Amino acid sequence: MVFMKRSATVSTVVTAWFLTGTLAIMLVGCSAWKQSIADAVTAARTAATESVSLSELARVSDSSDLLRALRNAPRPGELSVEEKQFLANANAVVKYWSQAKQTLGLADTAAASIPDEAVTLVGAAFLKNPSDAFRTRMDDLAGKMITGMVCSAANDMLASGEKQRLANVQPAYEQGMGTTFESMEAYLSQQLTYFGYDLAEVEQVVDVPKVVSASLSKAKEYVAAAGGIIQAPDWQTQRAYFYYLKLCVVPKAA
Numbered sequence: 001m002v003f004m005k006r007s008a009t010v011s012t013v014v015t016a017w018f019l020t021g022t023l024a025i026m027l028v029g030c031s032a033w034k035q036s037i038a039d040a041v042t043a044a045r046t047a048a049t050e051s052v053s054l055s056e057l058a059r060v061s062d063s064s065d066l067l068r069a070l071r072n073a074p075r076p077g078e079l080s081v082e083e084k085q086f087l088a089n090a091n092a093v094v095k096y097w098s099q100a101k102q103t104l105g106l107a108d109t110a111a112a113s114i115p116d117e118a119v120t121l122v123g124a125a126f127l128k129n130p131s132d133a134f135r136t137r138m139d140d141l142a143g144k145m146i147t148g149m150v151c152s153a154a155n156d157m158l159a160s161g162e163k164q165r166l167a168n169v170q171p172a173y174e175q176g177m178g179t180t181f182e183s184m185e186a187y188l189s190q191q192l193t194y195f196g197y198d199l200a201e202v203e204q205v206v207d208v209p210k211v212v213s214a215s216l217s218k219a220k221e222y223v224a225a226a227g228g229i230i231q232a233p234d235w236q237t238q239r240a241y242f243y244y245l246k247l248c249v250v251p252k253a254a
Helices: 032-050 054-058 064-071 081-123 132-157 160-165 181-194 199-205 208-224 239-247
Strands: 002-006 011-019 022-028 229-231 236-238
Touching: 032 054, 032 064, 032 081, 054 081, 054 239, 064 081, 081 132, 081 208, 081 229, 081 239, 132 181, 132 208, 132 239, 181 199, 181 208, 229 239, 236 239
Parallel strands: none
Antiparallel strands: 002 011, 011 022, 229 236
């Protein structure tokens, strides 16, 4: 049995039916266009505040469901003040995801650029021609230092709830190297020793402090892109959260 009471923009539907002997009642207090927008906003908020992988974000990050729902809304002249505010909030959610997508793109650029940046800065620090093996090792370690500092800094920027949400994800970067010149120099020396290099001999071939200093400077450029927040009508997310998901987390298996 269905009872319907209609007005110009809002209909109230009370539907009652029996399911396994139990009476279920569903109340829908708004029009179809408004409900579809509300559903899309809820999905967008859930993804923003609960997702811990890029695949989970991908379902809503293009805002296609919300944009489609917004296209079905009445023209502004047909709306009440409350409905206009409702649409303004929904459009703010679209803007939120646009900024999130931009941040993901910046992190994607960092992932692609850091290896080349490492090669360049290491090349500028050689005091004499190195062996191919040593050059490759230094390039790799410099790349890890830059990525490690960026990811450590991004992690530090996360809100407490975001850190808790990511507590069980698998990091894709070297942890524990710190973000200071001294800690990164210690990391580099430790790694070179681990791979069997004599540090006194290394210092004859490459200016280690210069590699560390250049890596820090380059990392700071990438860290700047992760700063600040992205604001939606009733929630906010650190840009660092999206940056961290893209650059610093091992993707979940499909």
